[in-house]
Amino acid sequence: MSADSRAGRLKQLAREAIEGCRERLLAVSDDLQRHPETGFREHHAAATVAGWFTELGLPFESGLSVTGVKARMTGRSAGPAVAVLGELDALVLPGHPLADPVTGAAHACGHHAQVASMLGAAVGLAAVREHLDGDAVFFAVPAEESVQLEWRRELVRSGELRHLVGKADLIARGAFDDVDMAMLCHTAGQGAPPLSVGDSHNGSVVKKVRFTGRASHAGSSPWHGVNALKAATLAISAIDAQRDTFRDEDAVRVNAVVVHGGDAPTAVPDRAELEIVVRARSLEALRGACAAVDRAVRAGALALGAVVTTESTLNYLPHHQDPALVELARANGAALLGPSAVAAGRHRGASTDMGDLGEVMPVLHPFASGATGDAHSVDYQVTDHASAALDPAVLMAWCVIDLLNDGAGTARSVLAARGARRTTAQYAALRAEFDALTCYDGARGEERGPEGEL
Ligand SMILES: [Zn+2]
Ligand SMILES: [Zn+2]
Numbered sequence: 399m400s401a402d403s404r405a406g407r408l409k410q411l412a413r414e415a416i417e418g419c420r421e422r423l424l425a426v427s428d429d430l431q432r433h434p435e436t437g438f439r440e441h442h443a444a445a446t447v448a449g450w451f452t453e454l455g456l457p458f459e460s461g462l463s464v465t466g467v468k469a470r471m472t473g474r475s476a477g478p479a480v481a482v483l484g485e486l487d488a489l490v491l492p493g494h495p496l497a498d499p500v501t502g503a504a505h506a507c508g509h510h511a512q513v514a515s516m517l518g519a520a521v522g523l524a525a526v527r528e529h530l531d532g533d534a535v536f537f538a539v540p541a542e543e544s545v546q547l548e549w550r551r552e553l554v555r556s557g558e559l560r561h562l563v564g565k566a567d568l569i570a571r572g573a574f575d576d577v578d579m580a581m582l583c584h585t586a587g588q589g590a591p592p593l594s595v596g597d598s599h600n601g602s603v604v605k606k607v608r609f610t611g612r613a614s615h616a617g618s619s620p621w622h623g624v625n626a627l628k629a630a631t632l633a634i635s636a637i638d639a640q641r642d643t644f645r646d647e648d649a650v651r652v653n654a655v656v657v658h659g660g661d662a663p664t665a666v667p668d669r670a671e672l673e674i675v676v677r678a679r680s681l682e683a684l685r686g687a688c689a690a691v692d693r694a695v696r697a698g699a700l701a702l703g704a705v706v707t708t709e710s711t712l713n714y715l716p717h718h719q720d721p722a723l724v725e726l727a728r729a730n731g732a733a734l735l736g737p738s739a740v741a742a743g744r745h746r747g748a749s750t751d752m753g754d755l756g757e758v759m760p761v762l763h764p765f766a767s768g769a770t771g772d773a774h775s776v777d778y779q780v781t782d783h784a785s786a787a788l789d790p791a792v793l794m795a796w797c798v799i800d801l802l803n804d805g806a807g808t809a810r811s812v813l814a815a816r817g818a819r820r821t822t823a824q825y826a827a828l829r830a831e832f833d834a835l836t837c838y839d840g841a842r843g844e845e846r847g848p849e850g851e852l
Contacts, residue, residue: 439465457470482580487540506779565751570822579760588772597746598745603676605711607709624666636693679716727797743765
């Protein structure tokens, strides 16, 4: 039997195994959608995954970065390890019809379907594992979304977390050290093609900016005050003044909100706080946009003579997929759904922590259909669990079969083309470039220690 027809036979077996579990897999996607949990708190979803791994007889670890669950399926011989991921977490969206009435959590990004597709891939690959020359790793990962950041910052300060989002934390802990490449299939919003392959995402940096001025009577002695709110609004204007300088191809986004602007108009505000998210398509563009924002923030402080403290945290690295894995997904998607069902990906202004993983190893991140509404909106819901969970399960199982069958030659060539893997230490150094706590004294026009206040 030729290698191609052998792979074809294995794919057929995997698909039949997944179809045999169809109703249960659809039920998992539906159940998790009705039990939304936010990042690092996905205990119901993690228990569901652990139950499936137990049933499949796969050894697994749980509690990775609080709620992550990771199983390993060894093949007939040692070889590359390919991970199939499912993100566990929901957003906070209390107005969503399926929101948790107590926590306000809601699955408005379709991650529940990813968990079902990861489990489905495990079911499919279990049927052919004796033919694989390498390992398949099934990994339910926590906290892809950036929500409840203040609580997460507390966990970082207390040492329970190293980073604010799941994959970054898992990488830093070495939870991907025994994985060579990774894939997941995300559900897209309404109107999406059945499958899109090769999309990229912006990286993002979050800046918490606090202006400290001096309070005084706003009516009788405003000249004794230093108005922190005006420093903050000047900073926003200075950011806006730079928008023309951002190149279209860099897809820069800078979004700022005032989270504190003073306590009462009778006193000159002595404290104002901004939260700013800076996004861009490449590391270089992200560096440039962050520098522009940092200058703008200092300009506000300089003009008013206020002190500004900026806490910068790299949230996600820019996300780019491995071209060979994208081609594999395109070919398998065309075989599964028909060539016209597969669209070429585009660049998206949003961000994902698959970007972080993609800096460390080759990653694949196709988008499937099956949802109504726009992602992250109250209208977003997976209504077609077969398209959102079942087809992606087959797609990913087929990609893993192509990668690991017949001596795992395809997986080895993906790794060879990629070159040396970025180490955990190199990843940490890249992150550290963006993570900073700085303080600028506008009255003196100079930097000072981060603890410095007027
Ligand atoms: Zn999302
Ligand atoms: Zn998502």
